[in-house]
Amino acid sequence: MVTVNGEQISGSAEPRTLLTDFLRDELRLTGTHVGCEHGVCGACTVIIDGFATRSCLMFAVQADGSEIQTIEGLASAEGEMHPLQKLFAKHRALQCGFCTPGMLMTAIDLVQSSKKLSEEDIRIGMSAALCRCTGYEGIVNAVSEYAEQLQDEEASNVG
Amino acid sequence: MLDEPLRQSGGYIGQSVPRREDRNLLLGKGQFVADIQLPGMLHVAFARSPLAHATIGTVDVDSALAINGVHFAASGSDVCAELPPINGMQVVTPQGWRDRVDTDILIPDQPLVPEDRVRYVGEAYAMVAADSRYIAEDALEQIEVEFEPLPPLPDAESALKDDAVLVHEQLGRNVAALLHTRKGDGADAMESCPHRLSRRFVHHRYAAMPMETRGVVAEYDGRTDTLTVWSSTQVVHWVRREISTALEMPEERIRCVAPDVGGGFGGKGHVYPEDILVAWLAKKLRRPIKWVEDRHEHILNAAHSRDNIYDVEIGFDDRGKIHVVTSSFIVDSGAYTPVGAGIAGNSIAHMLGPYDIPHYETDCKVVLTNRTPNAPYRGAGRPEVGFAMERAVDIVANHLDLDPAVVRFRNMIPPEAMPYDVGLTYRDGVPMVYDSGDYPEALRRALDALGGLEVIRKRQKDAWANGKYLGLGLGCYVEGTGVGPFEGATIKIDSTGKIMVATGACPQGQGHETVFAQFAADMWHVPIEDVYVTVADTADITLGYGTIASRSTVTASGAIKIASDKIQEKALTIAANMLEVGEADLEMRDAGVGVVGIPDMHVTWREIACAAKPGWDNQRPIGVDAGLEATSYYEPPTVTWAYAANAALVWIDTDTGKLEIEKYVEVHDAGVLVNPGLADGQVKGGLVQGLGGALLEELAYDEQGQLLTGSFADYLMPTASDVPPIEVLHMETPSPLNVFGVKGLGEGGAIAPPVVIANAVCDALRPFKAELNSTPVRWQDIAAITENADRQQNMRADQEA
DSSP states (O other), X not given: OEEETTEEEOOOOOTTOBHHHIIIIXXXXXXXXXXXXXXXXXXXXXXXXXXXXXXXXXXXXXXTTOEEEOGGGTXXXXXXXXXXXXXXXXXXXXXXXXXXXXXHHHHHHHHHHOSOOOHHHHHXXXXXXXXXXXXXXXXXXXXXXXXXXXXXXXXXXXX | OOSSOOOOXXXXXXXOOOOTTHHHHHTTOOOOGGGOOOTTOEEEEXXXXXXXXXEEEEEEOHHHHTSXXXXXXXXXXXXXXXXXXXXXXXXXXXXXXXXXXXXXXXXXXXXXSOSSEEOSTTOEEEEEEESSHHHHHHHHHHOEEEEEEOOOOOSHHHHTSTTXXXXXXXXXXXXXXXXXXXXXXXXXXXXXXXXXXXXXXXXXXXXXXXXXXXEEEEEEETXXXXXXXXXXXXXXXXXXXXXXXXXXOOGGGEEEEOOSOOOOTTTXXXXXXXXXXXXXXXXXXXXXXXXXXXXXXXXXXXXXXXXXXXXXXXEEOTTOOEEEEEEEEEEXXXXXXXXXXXXXXXXXXXXXXXXXXXXXXXXXXXXXXXXXXXXXXXXXXXXXXXXXXXXXXXXXXXXXXXXXXXXXXXXXXXXGGOSEEEEEEOTTSSEEEEOSOOHHHHHHHHHXXXXXXXXXXXHHHHHHHXXXXXXXXXXXXXXXXXXXXXXXXXXXXXXXXXXXXXXXXXXXXXXXXXXXXXXXXXXXXXXXXXXXXXXXXXXXXXXXXXXXXXXXXXXXXXXXXXXXXXXXXHHHHHHHHHHTSOGGGEEEXXXXXXXXXXXXXXXXXXXXXXXXXXXXXXXXXTTOOSOOEEXXXXXXXXXXXXXXXXXXXXXXXXXXXXXXXXXXXXXXXXXXXXXXXXXXXXXXXXXXXXXXXXXXXXXXXXXXXXXXXXXXXXXXXXXXXXXXXXXXXXXXXXXXXXXXXXXXXXXXXXXXXXXHHHHHHHHHTGGGTOOOOBSSOOHHHHHHHHHHHHHHHHHHHHXXX
């Protein structure tokens, strides 16, 4: 039993089935991509129990009982994009788009788990995922603006 | 030659229109080949050679077939019994080029799965199909094979030895192509030069390495005898052509689609054996077949690139004016050379770069070895030759104690010399004429962006005085872009009045759907939302060429223009009939056609399209054919010449060899920018790939021909934290060769970084009088320079004592 994007799902998987293949082939959530299958490229990153995790380095059975968020769960049910998705478009943070789901999930975790992020923090944090097209400038700018947005929100909540 | 660039005020061309591609990709709703799942689909896996060079003995696939869930297994002999090899000449060169460049070309065909011999680590020798990829990989382990090792040829120099074993015995030599060309007095001009220097430059092997590996899915429909093939490729029409040839099916019965493609950069720019094998198996087994490469397979088996050795001699005078350049270079093409001598042909054409050099002679050997096949990757011969030439320019400057920037200015073609006849022939067979540009201005702007030459040199002296090392690295290039032979476009105006555009281009992230919509919206005077663009689908256009060689913006826009002109001519005739005026009184405006000066007299494209329909009550004048659609092919007269000046400031820590790029600047000119935001992204993305190649990425082999860097743990890709501050400045000198004034820009960024970094390191370490003439630029090599210098100093001190 797992919770995927808020929905409880039970299924069976061979012990050797990777979580990434379970998500893609069984649940047909193909937004999670497979770039290297050895935990370097980050294209398969999903959020498991609040933490960005490489779904290619986990067996599906290891996720039993956990809560998983994939790219498909980022926008609202009505199709309204998440603020970070909008910022990726604004800053041209994607070209081929293959790394993008993993980038977004990596960035969500990074921004949520740190209070204040310098550009260097963002570059180091985002180095968990590879992009071959953009040279990262747009990605760093998008994540940076999203982090600022969250801080502003926090500040206005406190105020 | 055409009139003023067609760029209307208030139009879409020139605006950073947001990409229509983004939404699906951001939502995780893109469709890449690996995402395609069809009922009853089988999964293919390939058994790949662990040896670089060996004779194949028996291959026993029976135990593999015995596994539950395995439906098919075949050795190389099984495959070769049914399928011919891929033609070695996927790209033909025109007669005009062969007439003007001396060529001796013997390109080997590539067996889809070889039956007698494996020629590189990673070459397939058997294949299986099973219910899942997991089971298919289980089955691979059961295949029994006997290899008889042959002496490996791990690099080009060993393959050129007299006693070297032959990679392809039927060729009688290990050279796939010999090229030679000459300008002016060639090498003979060397005699009269006051100064001559010779050097060897080595550009190492690295690769496109898109984030999405390759993959193919195919489905055969027996009822209609049609095949549909989804391939992660840059060239759907080539894939269709090769499948048609191999399976002896008409091209029109095969549909090839490249859905969302996760990066290509040249690595997916030709047909691979798997494209044909998967299609073949789908037809043979009457079941959908899928093969998706894993990363290890990709690194071993998808084409590598670069890997050249240049021997250069350069003759010049006291002022640093270069009179003659000669080079003799070898390209390690690996076991096959799927794009023939294309890379070498590019190198030959690009050596002289932005400089006015009267005499030139070069020869090249494309050498077959036991490495992975070498094919074009972003830059395709230009980074390699640029490394040799631009290092040589710096070495000339050093020799004369002149500033490398000054030597470049003294040799550059001035803007008033445009168009400039180079005196060579491009690989499209046309004499090379640089069409437009201001090369010295680009270099000036690049230097200014780093503070200006004077300031840079002062900072450098101050650094040296403080025991620190700051270097200026320069790299200039020109780039033939938008090469032919052609691109196609089909335009249809349907009865809703929307503009349908299909082209033969096959994007992999460039944003073609957006850019082509910008062109069409301006041509048709419609809001961009009224333009629908499809790409990379052979069902939508009969002939296409594909997205390689920085060509799609130039060639597809030309095709869209010709097809649009054709339809608009007819539409005006019909509109004149509808409005009962003469055609001369009409203009295109507001999503349709109106009478000049009379706002109310206007018919929309929708109304015209309905009027143009065949059948009763149509409103066509007598003699005008029904329908509003056209397919046209643009055959560019020759290439447009983009160019750039690159400059970087680099700090060297002499204790550790660590290198830190303070700032990297590229001033780039690709003519009119259709979408400046996307253009900027192309150049910056290319630059980071170039920096990866300069500093991190390496496909290293041992002497047995074993690849040592077969994972991302060993093949280091640049991450966000590796990227230095980068500034890209655009100049926009229109090309006179097309109506839009555009030039291509996909590859440019990747060309200069390796030489810029090497030049910067040498410039910083001038006090040590050291040269770094090979890539990648390693900290170990930098540290060795300073260690040697320290050692020599200590020895001298000891001797004096």
